[in-house]
Amino acid sequence: xxxxxxxxxxxxxxxxxxxxxxxxxxxxxxxxxxxxxxxxxxxxxxxxxxxxxxxxxxxxxxxxxxxxxxxxxxxxxxxxxxxxxxxxxxxxxxxxxxxxxxxxxxxxxxxxxxxxxxxxxxxxxxxxxxxxxxxxxxxxxxxxxxxxxxxxxxxxxxxxxxxxxxxxxxxxxxxxxxxxxxxxxxxxxxxxxxxxxxxxxxxxxxxxxxxxxxxxxxxxxxxxxxxxxxxxxxxxxxxxxxxxxxxxx
Ligand SMILES: Nc1ncnc2c1ncn2[C@@H]1O[C@H](COP(=O)(O)OP(=O)(O)OP(=O)(O)O)[C@@H](O)[C@H]1O
Ligand SMILES: CC(C)(CO)[C@@H](O)C(=O)NCCC(=O)O
Ligand SMILES: [K+]
Numbered sequence: 001x002x003x004x005x006x007x008x009x010x011x012x013x014x015x016x017x018x019x020x021x022x023x024x025x026x027x028x029x030x031x032x033x034x035x036x037x038x039x040x041x042x043x044x045x046x047x048x049x050x051x052x053x054x055x056x057x058x059x060x061x062x063x064x065x066x067x068x069x070x071x072x073x074x075x076x077x078x079x080x081x082x083x084x085x086x087x088x089x090x091x092x093x094x095x096x097x098x099x100x101x102x103x104x105x106x107x108x109x110x111x112x113x114x115x116x117x118x119x120x121x122x123x124x125x126x127x128x129x130x131x132x133x134x135x136x137x138x139x140x141x142x143x144x145x146x147x148x149x150x151x152x153x154x155x156x157x158x159x160x161x162x163x164x165x166x167x168x169x170x171x172x173x174x175x176x177x178x179x180x181x182x183x184x185x186x187x188x189x190x191x192x193x194x195x196x197x198x199x200x201x202x203x204x205x206x207x208x209x210x211x212x213x214x215x216x217x218x219x220x221x222x223x224x225x226x227x228x229x230x231x232x233x234x235x236x237x238x239x240x241x242x243x244x245x246x247x248x249x
Contacts, residue, residue, distance in 0.1 A: 003048045006238045007055035009125040012036050033065050037072055048073050052246040054080040054101050080245045088136035103128050105241030107138050114213035119204040121197055123218035129200040147220050150189040190223050197224045
């Protein structure tokens with residue numbers, strides 16, 4: 001079994017796939033290294049033989065996780081590294097090492113699945129958009145705060161924006177002007193995301209008149225999916241790229 005980890009800024013997405021990669025055996029989302037090991041301990045008949053991971057955390061945090069994987073599971077994790085090119089796909093950053101590895105892997109995954117020009121939007125702690133031309137050139141992208149950061153900033157920097165998490169979930173049943181703080185903030189922030197995605201779509205249309213594929217990923221992808229009819233929501237997009245960047249044989 002192969003353990004795959006996508007270590008984001010707030011959560012670790014993990015999954016266990018079969019040796020040949022054809023089956024997804026276990027999967028989960030956790031908020032800490034220790035929660036990860038608890039989840040793995042609870043997976044019945046888990047036998048991890050190999051491991052690959054991508055991390056946008058600090059080198060020290062990533063190294064600490066690699067050490068614990070070695071100690072607790074006896075596996076040597078292979079970590080995705082920056083590259084200026086993988087296959088046809090070329091990194092468009094001035095300094096390719098600066099492009100977030102989750103973005104780079106999502107770009108690799110999208111181009112592999114789409115086989116033509118692509119727009120990739122990843123909606124997590126941060127929201128990112130990346131453009132790839134039909135011949136595999138990454139043209140750069142955009143970064144902005146994601147939903148959790150927008151909410152937090154509003155409550156941190158105001159006195160009276162306060163509401164209950166449960167109320168917040170109910171507020172997103174529709175997007176009419178809010179009639180409570182929870183509705184006003186939750187819907188306002190979702191509309192920011194949707195506006196961002198709509199703008200990326202306009203840019204992609206202008207850049208790629210021959211047509212393009214849109215990929216949405218990240219925990220909040222469902223909140224914007226209907227902004228882009230025809231978009232593919234690929235929850236595992238980073239893992240698709242991880243398998244390309246870190247082949248294990
Ligand atoms: N099962 C889940 N656990 C945690 N968050 C979830 C879950 N399902 C949806 N979400 C949403 O996903 C968002 C977090 O996204 P995601 O897990 O893609 O990113 P992250 O690890 O926080 O950040 P990033 O990978 O961008 O650094 C939260 O805003 C939350 O609302
Ligand atoms: C933008 C995030 C936080 C998204 O997870 C990550 O890709 C990252 O830390 N990137 C480094 C900065 C950059 O991509 O330019
Ligand atoms: K991410």
